[in-house]
Amino acid sequence: xxxxxxxxxxxxxxxxxxxxxxxxxxxxxxxxxxxxxxxxxxxxxxxxxxxxxxxxxxxxxxxxxxxxxxxxxxxxxxxxxxxxxxxxxxxxxxxxxxxxxxxxxxxxxxxxxxxxxxxxxxxxxxxxxxxxxxxxxxxxxxxxxxxxxxxxxxxxxxxxxxxxxxxxxxxxxxxxxxxxxxxxxxxxxxxxxxxxxxxxxxxxxxxxxxxxxxxxxxxxxxxxxxxxxxxxxxxxxxxxxxxxxxxxxxxxxxxxxxxxxxxxxxxxxxxxxxxxxxxxxxxxxxxxxxxxxxxxxxxxxxxxxxxxxxxxxxxxxxxxxxxxxxxxxxxxxxxxxxxxxxxxxxxxxxxxxxxxxxxxxxxxxxxxxxxxxxxxxxxxxxxxxxxxxxxxxxxxxxxxxxxxxxxxxxxxxxxxxxxxxxxxxxxxxxxxxxxxxxxxxxxxxxxxxxxxxxxxxxxxxxxxxxxxxxxxxxxxxxxxxxxxxxxxxxxxxxxxxxxxxxxxxxxxxxxxxxx
Amino acid sequence: xxxxxxxxxxxxxxxxxxxxxxxxxxxxxxxxxxxxxxxxxxxxxxxxxxxxxxxxxxxxxxxxxxxxxxxxxxxxxxxxxxxxxxxxxxxxxxxxxxxxxxxxxxxxxxxxxxxxxxxxxxxxxxxxxxxxxxxxxxxxxxxxxxxxxxxxxxxxxxxxxxxxxxxxxxxxxxxxxxxxxxxxxxxxxxxxxxxxxxxxxxxxxxxxxxxxxxxxxxxxxxxxxxxxxxxxxxxxxxxxxxxxxxxxxxxxxxxxxxxxxxxxxxxxxxxxxxxxxxxxxxxxxxxxxxxxxxxxxxxxxxxxxxxxxxxxxxxxxxxxxxxxxxxxxxxxxxxxxxxxxxxxxxxxxxxxxxxxxxx
Ligand SMILES: Cc1cc2nc3c(=O)[nH]c(=O)nc-3n(C[C@H](O)[C@H](O)[C@H](O)COP(=O)(O)OP(=O)(O)OC[C@H]3O[C@@H](n4cnc5c(N)ncnc54)[C@H](O)[C@@H]3O)c2cc1C
Numbered sequence: 043x044x045x046x047x048x049x050x051x052x053x054x055x056x057x058x059x060x061x062x063x064x065x066x067x068x069x070x071x072x073x074x075x076x077x078x079x080x081x082x083x084x085x086x087x088x089x090x091x092x093x094x095x096x097x098x099x100x101x102x103x104x105x106x107x108x109x110x111x112x113x114x115x116x117x118x119x120x121x122x123x124x125x126x127x128x129x130x131x132x133x134x135x136x137x138x139x140x141x142x143x144x145x146x147x148x149x150x151x152x153x154x155x156x157x158x159x160x161x162x163x164x165x166x167x168x169x170x171x172x173x174x175x176x177x178x179x180x181x182x183x184x185x186x187x188x189x190x191x192x193x194x195x196x197x198x199x200x201x202x203x204x205x206x207x208x209x210x211x212x213x214x215x216x217x218x219x220x221x222x223x224x225x226x227x228x229x230x231x232x233x234x235x236x237x238x239x240x241x242x243x244x245x246x247x248x249x250x251x252x253x254x255x256x257x258x259x260x261x262x263x264x265x266x267x268x269x270x271x272x273x274x275x276x277x278x279x280x281x282x283x284x285x286x287x288x289x290x291x292x293x294x295x296x297x298x299x300x301x302x303x304x305x306x307x308x309x310x311x312x313x314x315x316x317x318x319x320x321x322x323x324x325x326x327x328x329x330x331x332x333x334x335x336x337x338x339x340x341x342x343x344x345x346x347x348x349x350x351x352x353x354x355x356x357x358x359x360x361x362x363x364x365x366x367x368x369x370x371x372x373x374x375x376x377x378x379x380x381x382x383x384x385x386x387x388x389x390x391x392x393x394x395x396x397x398x399x400x401x402x403x404x405x406x407x408x409x410x411x412x413x414x415x416x417x418x419x420x421x422x423x424x425x426x427x428x429x430x431x432x433x434x435x436x437x438x439x440x441x442x443x444x445x446x447x448x449x450x451x452x453x454x455x456x457x458x459x460x461x462x463x464x465x466x467x468x469x470x471x472x473x474x475x476x477x478x479x480x481x482x483x484x485x486x487x488x489x490x491x492x493x494x495x496x497x498x499x500x501x502x503x504x505x506x507x508x509x510x511x512x513x514x515x516x517x518x519x520x521x522x523x524x525x526x527x528x529x530x531x532x533x534x535x536x537x538x539x540x541x542x543x544x545x546x547x548x549x550x551x552x553x554x555x556x557x
Numbered sequence: 558x559x560x561x562x563x564x565x566x567x568x569x570x571x572x573x574x575x576x577x578x579x580x581x582x583x584x585x586x587x588x589x590x591x592x593x594x595x596x597x598x599x600x601x602x603x604x605x606x607x608x609x610x611x612x613x614x615x616x617x618x619x620x621x622x623x624x625x626x627x628x629x630x631x632x633x634x635x636x637x638x639x640x641x642x643x644x645x646x647x648x649x650x651x652x653x654x655x656x657x658x659x660x661x662x663x664x665x666x667x668x669x670x671x672x673x674x675x676x677x678x679x680x681x682x683x684x685x686x687x688x689x690x691x692x693x694x695x696x697x698x699x700x701x702x703x704x705x706x707x708x709x710x711x712x713x714x715x716x717x718x719x720x721x722x723x724x725x726x727x728x729x730x731x732x733x734x735x736x737x738x739x740x741x742x743x744x745x746x747x748x749x750x751x752x753x754x755x756x757x758x759x760x761x762x763x764x765x766x767x768x769x770x771x772x773x774x775x776x777x778x779x780x781x782x783x784x785x786x787x788x789x790x791x792x793x794x795x796x797x798x799x800x801x802x803x804x805x806x807x808x809x810x811x812x813x814x815x816x817x818x819x820x821x822x823x824x825x826x827x828x829x830x831x832x833x834x835x836x837x838x839x840x841x842x843x844x845x846x847x848x849x850x851x852x853x854x855x856x857x858x859x860x861x862x863x864x865x866x867x868x869x870x871x872x873x874x875x876x877x878x879x880x881x882x883x884x885x886x887x888x889x890x891x892x893x894x895x896x897x898x899x900x901x902x903x904x905x906x907x908x909x910x911x912x913x914x915x916x
Contacts, residue, residue, distance in 0.1 A: 196867070199800075200801070201801065201866050201867060202801045202802070202866070203801050203802060209801070209802050212802060212803040214800070233867070234867045277871050278871060278872040278873060279870055279871060279872065280862075280870050280871070280872060280877035280880075280881075281870075348676065348692070357894055357898075361894075458859070462855070462884070465884070465888070466887065466888065466892045466893060466894055467892070467894070469675070469676060469888055469891065469892040469895070470675075470692075470693045470695075470740075470885070470888045470889060470892075471675055471676055471678070471691075471692040471693045472692070473692060476731070477731035477733075480731070480733040483884070484733070484877075484881070487859070487862060487870065487877070487880070488870055490863060491862075491863070491866060491867055491869075491870055492867065495863065495866055496863070497809075497811035497812075497863075498811075500811075501811070
C-alpha cells in the first residue's frame, strides 16, 4: 500500500499554526500526528476489512482490543485537558488524528472521534467540569482498561432540528428531563448514537421543558450503569461499521445536579460550541477517507500487474491530479476551521491565566473538598461563562461555526467524489484493492450526513458568512448572581465580578497566575 | 423470427412491474444478504414467465420479447431488485448466443450468465478447451452455465457448463452491489467448452456475439434506470412523510431541489432503439445510454440516501442498497471511463455519437 508521507511539515503547510502567542505547539502536533500514523499503520489498517465484515454480520460486535491499543497510543485523551491528565488538545489535534486514522479505517477512527465528541461538552463547559469523569477517562486509558464516551443529541423525530437553535424551537422533542429533589430524571429515546452501546459515560442534550426546547435545552452527564438506561437497537449501517451506532432509551434515569454540564438551560448555545469544535474533525475524517482511497488507488496503479500501463494514460493522470487537488483543498479547509476555533473562537478562554493556573494546581489539591465544592458550584460555572464572554464573542463563534460547517460539508463531498473516482479507476476486476475502496466509498457517504447533513451545514455557512448573522453560541451572562444577595448587575459588572471569581478560585487552590 | 406486437410487449412489461412490486421488492433485503434459496425462489417465478429466455423463439422455449421488450422488462424488475434484473439480463444474453443444439441441452429454468471480456480477463481457447482466469464474473456463482466472451479482434464466445471439469468458481464474498447476481472469480484450466456461435438465428442463436456487449450495456442502463426510479419513488414518499422544521421536508428547497434533479434525470432517459429484427442495439447508442443512465442512477441514489438522512444510511431501510447497486451498474461491464474510451473509438471522424431521436 502506498502511504503518502508528508513532504512538508505542518508548520510549512499552515503558517497560522505557529503564530506567536497561539496556544498550539506545532512540534507537539507533529509528534501527535506521527503517533496516530503509527497506530493506524500497525493496528488499524490491517484489521479494517475484517472488522467491517464482522460488524456487517453482527452490528453489536465490538473490538475492545483495538480501543486498548488506541489507548496505548494516547488516542483517547487527545482532547482531555492537561489538568485532568490528557493531552490538552482541541479541534486541531482531534482533526489531525482523525485524518491519519481515517486514511486507514474511518469506522475504527470514529470510535475515537465519537469519544472526543462525548468529551467536548465537558471540555467546553470550562475548568469546573474537568475533574471527575475526564480525569477518570484519562486514568482508565493509562491503566489499560479504557472507558469510552458518547454524545447523544439526535432523536427519532428530531435530527436536523436539534442541530440548530432556531429549528430547535420548533422541534418535536420526545425526550425530557424532569426536576426532582437533588437532580433530574431523564426519559425518552435518542437515536443513531455513535459509541452509544459501548460508552460508560454519555453527554446527553435534552429539554427540561419539551414545550420550550430551545430555552430549556440542557446537557447532562449520564452514567450508563444507571438504572433506567438501556441500549435498544444497534444499527446495521452501510459503512463506518466498526463504531456502533445505537438507539438509547432513558426511563426515569436519575442524574444528580452536579452532573449538569454547564448550566441548566444553556444546552442550545453549548451545542453550537460543540459543533463548531467537532465539525473540523469531521472534515478531517472525510479528508482522511479521500486520502485513503487516493493512496490505495495509487498503490494499485504503481504495483499491480493488472494495472500495467494505466499510469501512462492521461485520463488516469488527470483523475489522480483531481484527487490530489480535492484532498489538498479539503485539508486546508479543515485546518483553517480548526485553527479558527482553537485560536480565535476559544483560544482566549483556554489560554487565559485563570484557566492555565488551574492546570498547575495539583490534582490532589483540586480534589480537596472546598476546592472541589467551589469548582462544582454555580459560581464557578458562571465564572467560566463570564470568561468566555470576556475572551470571545458570539460573532466570533458564529463565524467559527460557519467555517467548521464549510469544512465538514466540502470534506464530505470530496470524500464521496474521490472514493467514487478511485473505484471507477480500478473497476470490478481489481481484486483486494476493490474491497478496500468499496468500503471507503460506503464509509464516505456518512460524512455527508452526520454532524448535521451537508445541506444544514451549508445553511449554517450562509447564515454565518454570507448573511453575517450572529447566532446565540454563548450561554448568556447572568445579571443576578446569588453571591451578591440578589443585587442586579449590568453585564459588564457581572463579567468583571465573575472573572474575579475565577481568578480567586485559582489562587485559593494555590496555582497563582501564570503567563 | 417474428417478434411480439407492441401490445403484447406492454402486457409482459406490466406483468414484470407487478412481479417486481409484489414479489421482488419484499425479497430485496434477503437477496442483498446473499441468500441462495431466495434467489432460486425468485428465479423460479421469473422463469415461469419465460423471462429467462425472452430473446429466444418458441421452439427454444422463448417468449420472443425482442431487445426493446427485454430492456423494458428488466427495467421494471430492477425497480424491485437490481441484482435479480441483472440475472435476467445475463441469462438472456448468454442463452441468446447459443446454437439450437446447445439450447436443447439447457433444461427449462436453468440460470446462465454471460461473462464479458474485460480488463483482467485472460482467456485462451485451444482444442475445445478454455484456459485462463476471470477475476470477476457477475452472476456466475450458482449459475448453471457460463458463456465467456473472448476478447480479441474477432468476436468469439465459448459456453461452459457449470460442472465442467477444469472450471473452478470461487464466490466473491466482498461483492458490494447487485448482490442478487452473485459474482465469482473463474479459474479455467483446460475446461471443456463449446463455441457459442451467436449469429442471425440461422443456427438458433438470437444474438450475434459481436452485438452481445451492446446488449449488456443497454441492459445495464435499463437496470440503472429502474434503480433510479425506485430511489425517486422512495425519496419522494419519505419527503412528504418526514417532518423537520415544523413542515414536511419536501417543503425545504434543500430537499425539493434534490428530488427535482432526480425527476429531471429520469425524464432524460432515452428510448433505446433496436435494429429492425429487434435483436441488436447499436454499439454507440448502447455506450451513450449506459454512461448516461448509470451516472444518473449513482447521482439519484446518493441523493435519495441524503433525503432520508441517517435513516437512509441504515441497511434495513433498503435505500443505501440502491446506491450500492447503482454504483455497480456504473462499473459493469466496464467502468464508465473505459466506456467513454470505447465510444470515441467507435466514432469515425465526422460522425455524431448518437443518431437524432425520431420525432
Ligand atoms: C451512523 C450515524 C452516526 C451518528 N452519530 C451520532 C451521534 O453520535 N450523536 C448524535 O447526536 N447524532 C448522531 N447521528 C445523527 C446525525 O447527526 C443525524 O442523522 C443528522 O443530523 C440528520 O438528521 P436525520 O437523520 O434525522 O435527518 P433529517 O433531519 O430527517 O433530514 C432528512 C433530510 O431533510 C433535510 N432537512 C431537514 N431539515 C431541513 C431544513 N430545516 N432545511 C433544509 N433541509 C432540511 C436534511 O438535509 C436531509 O436531507 C448519527 C447518524 C448516523 C447516520
